[in-house]
Amino acid sequence: MSSATPLRHPDVSSPGEMTARGWWLVGLNILLPGTPQLVAGNRVLGRVGILATLLLWLLGIVALILALASPSSLYTFATQAGSLTAVQLLLSAYAILWVVLTLDTLRLVRLVKARANARGWIAAFSVVVLVGLAGTAAYGSAVAGSARGALGDIFADAAPVAPVNGRYNIMLLGGDAGPDRQGLRPDSMSIVSIDASTGKAVTIGLPRDLNPVPFPAGSPLHALYPDGYGYHDKCDVDVCQLNSIYTEVELYKPDLYPGAKKQQSEPGIEAMRDALAGATGLTIQYYVLIDMQGFADLIDALGGVDVTVSEKVPIGGDENLNGVVEWIQPGQRHLDGYHAQWYARARHGTSDYDRMARQRQLQDAILKQVNPLNVVTKFQDIAKAGTQVMKTDIPQSMLGYFVDLGMKTRAQPVDKLELVPPTIPDPTDPDYTQIHRLVRQALTPSTATPAPAGH
DSSP states (O other): OOIIIIITSOOTTOHHHHHHHHHHHHHHHHHSTTHHHHHHSOHHHHHHHHHHHHHHHHHHHHHHHHHHHOHHHHHHHHTSHHHHHHHHHHHHHHHHHHHHHHHHHHHHHTGGGSOHHHHHHHHHHHHHHHHHHHHHHHHHHHHHHHHHHHHHHHSBOOOOOOOBTTEEEEEEEEEEOOTTSSSOEEEEEEEEEEETTTOOEEEEEEOTTOOSBOOOTTSHHHHHOTTOBTGGGOOSSSSOSTTHHHHHHHHHOGGGSTTTGGGTOOHHHHHHHHHHHHHHOOOOOEEEEEEGGGHHHHHHHTTOEEEEESSOEEESSOTTSTTOOEEEOSEEEEEOHHHHHHHHHOOTTSOHHHHHHHHHHHHHHHHHHOOHHHHHHTHHHHHHHHHHHEEEOOBGGGHHHHHHHHHHHHTSOOEEEEOSTTTSSOTTSOOHHHHHHHHHHHHSTTSOOOOOOOO
């Protein structure tokens, strides 16, 4: 069909020609928005539509090249506030432009001149495509806006720090404020140590009843507890053990860490960082605090988690409470947020070490659930839950790097070192020479050397 006459100057008295012209214009609007206006309508509007479409294609090609050649660069771009704002504005503008071009294309089609049995099909097809493409652009714009807000709320505005001995060591705290507690007290404490080049990760779990706990020489708590926190039951709270350090400092000694708030942290978190550094001999660059009160929302946003339950776990209380209790039964289970939260928190009938193992199991299950499709389709729910659940000092500027490193980590098995019995025979009488040696062996199994004198 010649674009010179039938498209711009059709025979309006021929329903057959007008029907064919209508399908041509609608098809061109899908393949290259702006083309119908260029050949049959307002050429200025057509040029704007074509240039905008070519720009969008070009950006898509660049993104694809980066994804194949330098994924960390793409991840870095996609996690910065400025770039997300640009993406949000671009997609919003394109969604509006697409609506304008599609409505103008329908005007150019002149449906009343087409065959009667084709008018509805042409209009319906145009509307379906309009909703699909413009809706996708609008949704992408909304996701970019949600991402910008969530990332800004969760991650720190700080300069990156370098790995230490080729590794990033991240402290994970599972906090549980609870209605029966004064303040938050971490129930789950671990360090994820990641090779900065390969992504190979080791999780080091520490029991909450570790006691006494040493501090590095530069820690403000070292002067108060030179022999370790809890040595000879010395502390200022009711129970002297590892997870009590957060409570003591947060409630009674926040002035020990005056710069914590500016670093997007808390005095209690910084005290725990010092404690875990002293206990393991590692330098801890970053922390992540997970609030168990909002943990269920994150699990639900991910669509639940799949775990293998080895023995039944009671929900909401003691299994002897009035003889009535709900159980999470053994076997392969898909847990929603409510049941996953109790699977992580349940105390009755199980030990602290059993609970630690269940929490690590849930961490692994959550990592498996976080895949690109899941994140894209449920991003806004995940982002909303994330701002309620997570607090960290990881800089937003390093997110691209850590996303790329995390992809490498997911492709490998994660090694685990649990500093609990029988590995550590008695956490209330720990041998830190042994603990530091075990940590070094876990991180560098082929080059481990005898440990120096410990604490």
